[in-house]
Amino acid sequence: MTTSALRPVFAILSALVEERAGLHYGPAEQDLFLERVTTRSGEAGFESLLDYYYYLRYDPAGPRELEELVAYLVVNETYFFRELEALRLIVGRFIAPAVRAGRRPRIWSAACATGEEPLTLAMLLAQDGLLEQVELLASDISLRALDAARTGSFSRRSLRGGHDPELAQRWIREEGGRLRVAPALLEAVAWRQVNLCAPEDTQTIGECDVILCRNVLIYFRDETVVQVIARLSSQLKPDGALFVGVSESLLRFGTALSCEETEQVFYYRKVS
């Protein structure tokens, strides 16, 4: 079928994906979007994209299938020690002082994909003897990604960003060509399914000292980013901080959070 003949089905499917998961696809991305949807719908046993659309929208199992589809649309690109300076700052500037003050701080890694980000945080916390004093939550919309995280088994690509030799040696070992993370780290993380575009999901998290929402906002259109940031802000404690990816700035959205910089790491603080 020609690109123009597929436009109506692209319009309804991409609108549904955006409504449910926030992911935005403009006309220029039609071919890429439909290629991925066609792959997934074929695997799920659908011959027509329109049937697949009706299933996603109206079948009771549609929401579950939509999560599967998201895994095909978004690359679960993540790796250990990614943007490590920010993670070190979180531990040193926000978590250690809270523990010293006698509190049990909470960290939420939202959109954690296959878990390398919260597991790196767990390594840093353990290195400073803080892991047991902290509540560490990690979530993603994709159950498939969370299931992969929980196995503790990763491909070598999960170290593609380079590694911190001391932490890697202590917590990651190679076994049959795979990387295996120490069970103590996996157990320290509470894994949850959360759709950042579903207020009923985000509200259940509770107040956090630090929220990480890195490398996912790029998939959302501006209005969605504003809504997601407002939701995340409402889950931050006063003086808590939100960290986004290094290539994602919130400044043009006019957020109520205050943008601050420490040791060349930018973050957004809820000023009390």
Ligand SMILES: C[S@@+](CC[C@H](N)C(=O)[O-])C[C@H]1O[C@@H](n2cnc3c(N)ncnc32)[C@H](O)[C@@H]1O
């Ligand atoms: C590129 S990964 C980012 C992983 C990690 N935060 C990092 O920076 O390495 C983006 C993740 O966002 C998740 N995602 C996409 N839309 C989402 C939504 N509406 N709610 C929660 N997670 C979502 C995807 O499933 C994917 O795992």
